[in-house]
Amino acid sequence: MELPVIATTLPEAERYHFDEALGRHGLSLAPISIDTLQVNVGKLCNQACLHCHVDASPKRTEMMDRRTAEQVIAVLEAHPAVTTLDLTGGAPELNTNFDWLVVEARRLNKHVMVRHNLTVQFDGNPQTGESKEYLPEFFARHGVEVVSSLPYYTEYFTDKQRGRGVFNKSIEAIRRLNEVGYGNPETGLVLNLVYNPVGAFLPAAQEALEADFKRMLWNSSSLVFNKLYTIINMPIHRFKESLVRHGGYEEYMNKLVTAFNPGAADGVMCRSMISVDYDGRLSDCDFNQMLDIPVEEGTPRSIFEWDFDGLMARRIVFKDHCFGCTAGAGSSCGGTTA
Amino acid sequence: MANYYESADLARFAEVGTHNKALIDKFFEYYNMATGTDGALSKREKQLIGLAVAHTIQCPYCIDAYTTGCLESGADPAQMTEAIHVVGAVRGGASIVHGVQFLNVLERLGA
Numbered sequence A: 001m002e003l004p005v006i007a008t009t010l011p012e013a014e015r016y017h018f019d020e021a022l023g024r025h026g027l028s029l030a031p032i033s034i035d036t037l038q039v040n041v042g043k044l045c046n047q048a049c050l051h052c053h054v055d056a057s058p059k060r061t062e063m064m065d066r067r068t069a070e071q072v073i074a075v076l077e078a079h080p081a082v083t084t085l086d087l088t089g090g091a092p093e094l095n096t097n098f099d100w101l102v103v104e105a106r107r108l109n110k111h112v113m114v115r116h117n118l119t120v121q122f123d124g125n126p127q128t129g130e131s132k133e134y135l136p137e138f139f140a141r142h143g144v145e146v147v148s149s150l151p152y153y154t155e156y157f158t159d160k161q162r163g164r165g166v167f168n169k170s171i172e173a174i175r176r177l178n179e180v181g182y183g184n185p186e187t188g189l190v191l192n193l194v195y196n197p198v199g200a201f202l203p204a205a206q207e208a209l210e211a212d213f214k215r216m217l218w219n220s221s222s223l224v225f226n227k228l229y230t231i232i233n234m235p236i237h238r239f240k241e242s243l244v245r246h247g248g249y250e251e252y253m254n255k256l257v258t259a260f261n262p263g264a265a266d267g268v269m270c271r272s273m274i275s276v277d278y279d280g281r282l283s284d285c286d287f288n289q290m291l292d293i294p295v296e297e298g299t300p301r302s303i304f305e306w307d308f309d310g311l312m313a314r315r316i317v318f319k320d321h322c323f324g325c326t327a328g329a330g331s332s333c334g335g336t337t338a
Numbered sequence B: 001m002a003n004y005y006e007s008a009d010l011a012r013f014a015e016v017g018t019h020n021k022a023l024i025d026k027f028f029e030y031y032n033m034a035t036g037t038d039g040a041l042s043k044r045e046k047q048l049i050g051l052a053v054a055h056t057i058q059c060p061y062c063i064d065a066y067t068t069g070c071l072e073s074g075a076d077p078a079q080m081t082e083a084i085h086v087v088g089a090v091r092g093g094a095s096i097v098h099g100v101q102f103l104n105v106l107e108r109l110g111a
């Protein structure tokens, strides 16, 4: 157990100052690069998970159109320094331009990652009924890196967070990915899994948990994957609402603030990426995007006004939720940051 | 004092050092070394032992802290449940094995 600290009783607005925490540690966290364009192509999802920071669900209709998708590709083409397209959602595969984006980005020799929730392979599009069973073969053909959430290696935690039946479906979906070569180091087809805590606590050490996941998934189902990323639940949207409902918001924020790690802060992902929403608006990261926090005022704020140098010169907009990226070993779309 | 136990008091643990900081600092250092690190036992194993002991001594602060500690070291409710059944088994066993003593007394009394 980490020994607890004295609890504070200041009101919320005066309490969680991320910029001050950076200042205390002599950190300024300017952008280092824009090697990744993380594109959120829409909020439609076949699931509606408890912790979802996007508030995605089968009912959402926000969706990136073809014109915006074409502009994403134009930016990638014009900037060799942007080497990675990271597609997220919702379930990004439910966007009608998804396949096109993957094919075009690969044609430009970009590394393409997709935040694939596994179950969409079986559920398909909840609004049109379109099947998505072709995805493992499609990903493999185009050499897409697949990054998938699996909250735990057993059913209880997984279904509690992601819905009943999700664990068994996820296991079958990983099996299909393994069948086309994913997770096997010799094929070069990368399947990384993402663990996030099922509740208001911090993740265990990434390496130890990865070893557990590997052993347990192999022993129980003969499944393989490459890396496990541990991420921290962001105190925003659905997860924040549930914390507030259960009276645990302050305790959780105190936990994050107390665990602030300057080493983890140095590696926050917003220093090397730009996030694009379905309408082409630019943010420092997907969390800021979901909170309607655009890139700094005075910086081009739309993919249609893309200006690499202008974005590199921006000041990243930090708020209280940023403590979720800097607690303990840190947290990002690529796991720990320390 | 409304209640002997308040959950918010767990966060005030360090205040026990108010009148002797050196002793509590030493204790915390020892405590964190003993329970919070990977060693010959993994941190998770230590947290599960901590949870079991917490149930044995029936300390609500410790049950709260070690439930979180188990989760944060990668344990799940199934493992935690098994840990407290070990407590039940050992505690029950400790009672029942003393039955040998009552058998000895019976024998002494010729009963």
Ligand code: SF4
Binding pocket: A045, A046, A047, A048, A049, A051, A052, A053, A054, A055, A056, A057, A089, A090, A091, A117
């Ligand atoms: S699968 Fe992902 S995008 Fe969909 S609801 Fe769950 S967390 Fe949100």
Ligand code: SF4
Binding pocket: A268, A269, A270, A271, A284, A285, A286, A287, A288, A316, A317, A318, A319, A321, A322, A325
């Ligand atoms: S929440 Fe976004 S802006 Fe804040 S530290 Fe994390 S990545 Fe950076």
